[in-house]
């Protein structure tokens with residue numbers, strides 16, 4: 001589907017109702033049974049994925065898991081070994097890149113160094129044989145959209161990294177593509193610019209409503225920008241879900257570990273909502289693992305609740321109240337990261353993040369004894385332990 005102008009596109013509404021609505025719509029991009037091998041090495045294994053129109057999807061995973069390979073297959077830059085890709089109902093599986101409907105931005109800005117900023121943006125438009133005046137207007141519109149109207153006559157080398165990446169973005173959306181593909185567009189930028197541009201890209205995407213796929217290995221970037229995250233691991237998709245689903249209900253230990261911080265400890269399954277940790281029981285979130293099997297329990301540092309050194313509070317699962325000693329405290333600006341040791345945990349260290357307020361209110365200090373609660377619904381278990 002081609003879009004006549006930026007203003008002609010309506011942003012997809014967000015929220016659960018919109019998600020439900022969208023769930024009934026046919027997929028805009030449909031990937032089925034995609035495999036990619038480089039010689040003997042299998043980079044993508046049986047990838048199937050549906051992306052709805054107007055969605056902002058992030059491919060997230062560690063280096064080498066196949067994110068770029070999947071993006072390049074969608075772009076037609078590297079053909080898949082097997083499987084199909086449909087865009088807007090059309091089979092694009094074997095089309096060359098020039099016949100596909102997308103704009104792309106790479107990690108390196110990849111602007112033409114010998115062309116001015118406005119010529120860089122106009123590049124794709126020139127091929128569309130539009131009248132000169134229309135191209136000029138469109139370039140002006142795009143420069144304004146990315147907030148760089150005053151830079152039109154400069155060359156790429158005269159702009160900062162963040163500005164160059166905005167120009168690359170303007171160039172990618174110039175012809176109003178149906179699909180915007182971004183491969184780590186922010187990773188070459190310094191932290192502050194990166195966070196700023198995150199918001200800008202997200203805003204722009206909402207405004208245009210263009211279906212967008214962004215590759216990143218930065219979980220914070222994915223959590224803050226994506227409508228849905230595709231977590232990849234060794235060429236397969238481990239989980240697809242909204243940022244909160246992925247964070248709160250990771251399907252695998254890999255996803256739990258990759259997204260956010262975790263404490264992990266070996267346990268034995270002692271019931272549907274119970275695990276045995278050494279000699280004692282701990283209540284956990286309900287699971288389907290067989291009783292007696294070995295498992296790994298996971299709790300995030302932010303989910304550990306401090307109760308001070310003599311708790312009078314009663315909780316539903318008193319076995320999840322644990323005596324600890326504060327071994328170390330590290331001030332991380334927004335919170336304190338504390339290393340806690342506990343006889344209950346066989347001397348293992350628990351990492352807990354406590355707010356500045358809680359530390360002050362409860363008088364938490366290095367060497368002090370206190371109780372912490374591991375809320376049972378936040379104790380997740382996964383099969384196996386190492």
Ligand SMILES: Nc1ncnc2c1ncn2[C@@H]1O[C@H](COP(=O)(O)OP(=O)(O)OP(=O)(O)O)[C@@H](O)[C@H]1O
Nearest residue numbers: 038041043061062063064065066067068069070217
């Ligand atoms: N042209 C190629 N020839 C051979 N192997 C390749 C080729 N391109 C990628 N690979 C391999 O396929 C795997 C996936 O690579 P890919 O570039 O998709 O990873 P990625 O998830 O994008 O990683 P990163 O975060 O480092 O960019 C890697 O093991 C890589 O070495």
Ligand SMILES: [Mg+2]
Nearest residue numbers: 067068069215
């Ligand atoms: Mg990559």
